[in-house]
Amino acid sequence: MTNFPFDIIGFDLDGTLFDTxxxxxxxxxxxxxxxxxxxxxxxxxxxxxxxxxxxxxxxxxxxxxxxxxxxxxxxxxxxxxxxxxNIARATHAFPGLGAAMDALDARGAKIAIVTNKSESLAVKLVAELALDHRFACVIGGDTMGPDSRKPSPAGIREMIRRCGGGRAAFVGDSIFDIQAAKNAGIPSIAVSFGFLMQPVEELVADAVIDHFDELVPRLEMLGGKPGA
CATH class of the missing domain: 1.10.150.240 (Putative phosphatase; domain 2)
Structure with missing residues (x-):
């Protein structure tokens, strides 16, 4: 558990963590x-x-x-x-998210959100889903100013700063997420179950997962430490 290669795992919100x-x-x-x-x-x-x-x-x-x-x-x-x-009437986590967050917690990784949704709405949503305690920080599309939305790396860089620094990776479902991670100089993982605007392969992420069960193994591979 102590050899996990990442200190911080950032997530997009809509279409990545939750089906909104x-x-x-x-x-x-x-x-x-x-x-x-x-x-x-x-x-x-x-x-x-x-x-x-x-x-x-x-x-x-x-x-x-x-x-x-x-x-x-x-x-x-x-x-x-x-x-x-009406922010959480039908919204729900994608399958396997809870177990994936538990696995990341067990490995000592901090979990955070960087979304293009406004910060106030993002904070309200995770609170209404009773998951606000799981995230070290929530960075919205307006947190860092009007020009900081993904694909800008500003939100990801602020996430890393607020989480105390360290090696980070980012998980998302759109080209904006993957480009933001690349612009911030960190590895990216695309989820194939999100709100895709194009085939997931065209996002050119460092890895792709079809279910959250695959997240931790992919992160270990990206970090150069294959195996659980």
Whole structure:
């Protein structure tokens, strides 16, 4: 256990730790409904997730009749308010996450979140899921300023600083996650079960996992210490 090669494991939130797609789709459809736009399916919304709520709304507006900047700005607060009030109605962890976090804890690794979701919503979500005690820190898309969203490495670097430094790796489901890890100079793992915008192989991560059961073995391999 003491030979685990990483001190810090960072995770994206939406589509990596948790399946948030139903609650985000409900929030988007609430906003579209205020504009008398047709609702979108969860499958249609999943690829829109990952760059923050405003991007998701912009994509939703474009998919349902066109996006006017004034309408986007006027409707965005409505989406955020509805999502904040209904943030964890259907959201759930992906299979195997709890056991993977237990395994990382047993190996002395700190666990953290770096997401493009706003910090306040990310903190609220993990608290409502009763998992806030599991994370050393939560870095949101607005924590480090407006230009710090992934693929910027700013959030990952701040995560490492807040966790006290050491060797880190990052786990995500989008090209923004993998590029952020590369920009921060740390190894990356892509999850094939996330909200993929493209085939997982095209993310060119250092490793790919299909289930959280595979996380610790992949990290050991990436760290040059194969075997449990």
């Amino acid at each position: 797609s139903e609650d985000l789709t409900d929030a988007l459809n609430h906003a579209l409904g205020l504009l008398e736009r047709p609702p979108l399916s969860v499958a249609a919304v999943r690829p829109m997730i990952g760059r923050g709520g405003k991007y998701m709304l912009q994509q939703g507006l474009e998919a349902s009749g066109g996006c006017d900047p004034e309408v986007l700005e006027r409707t965005y607060p409505e989406l955020l308010a509805y999502y904040g009030d």
